[in-house]
Amino acid sequence: MDGIHLLGEWYGCVADMPEITRADALRTLCMRLSDDSGMSIVGESFHQFAPAGVTGTVLLAESHLAIHTWPEHGFVTIDVYVCNYTTDNSAKAERLFQAIRDALRPQRAKFQAIHRGGMDA
Amino acid sequence: MDGIHLLGEWYGCVADMPEITRADALRTLCMRLSDDSGMSIVGESFHQFAPAGVTGTVLLAESHLAIHTWPEHGFVTIDVYVCNYTTDNSAKAERLFQAIRDALRPQRAKFQAIHRGGMDA
Secondary structure, eight states: OOEEEEEEEEESOOTTSHHHHOHHHHHHHHHHHHHHTTOOEEEEEEEEOSSSOEEEEEEESSEEEEEEEEGGGTEEEEEEEEEOSSSOOHHHHHHHHHHHHHHHOOSEEEEEEEEEOOSOO | OOEEEEEEEEESOOTTSHHHHOHHHHHHHHHHHHHHTTOOEEEEEEEEOSSSOEEEEEEESSEEEEEEEEGGGTEEEEEEEEEOSSSOOHHHHHHHHHHHHHHHOOSEEEEEEEEEOOSOO
C-alpha cells in the first residue's frame, strides 16, 4: 500500500493575501486546485483563527491535503498525501502541491517527499 | 516555526472493528482521544467509503490529525502533526498517536517522525 507524502514549509509568502489570512479564500483556492489537479474531493474542513490565519484540510479519495498558515510570519505548511492503491497518483500530488505553491508564492521553501507504506499489507 | 510530524503505517489491524470500517465510530474515537491528549479541536471531517473504509481529519489548534483506513487489508495510515509555536506540543502528539495505536491494535507498524520547520520564519 505504497503512497507518497509531500511536505512543504513555505517562508516569505505574501502575508496579507486573503488566501493566507482568510479561511473562505483558502478553502476556495484549495478546492479549485484539488479539482484542477484531477483529485476526487470527498470532504473538507477549514478553520479561521483570530485575527488571521487558517488551518484546513481537503479530504481526497486519494488521501488528503492539509494546510496551515501563520500570516504574521508569512509562513505556511502544507501536506499533500496520496496513496497509490489502484493507480499511481504521484503526478496529481505533485501538480496540486506546485499549483498551491504558485498561488501563495513563498520566497524560500523547505521540501520533503516521504515514501509511505513499503511493507506488505 | 518548528514542529513534529508523526507518520504511521499500521498493518494487521482488526479489520472488522467499527473504528476501522465506519466513519462515525472512527470520528468518535479520534475526537475523544484528541481531547484526552490535551489537544484543542477546531474542526473535523470524516468520509465513509463504500462498502467500508474511512478517511478523516481532526483540525487542531496545534495542527492536525489525519487517518485513512483500508479494512480489506487491515491497513491504516495516520498523521499527527503539531507545530510548537508558543509551547512544545510534542508530548501531546506522542500521546495522541499512541492512544489511537492502542485502540486500533496493529500487529506490525512502520513509524517516521519528521521534523518540520527549521528555517527562520
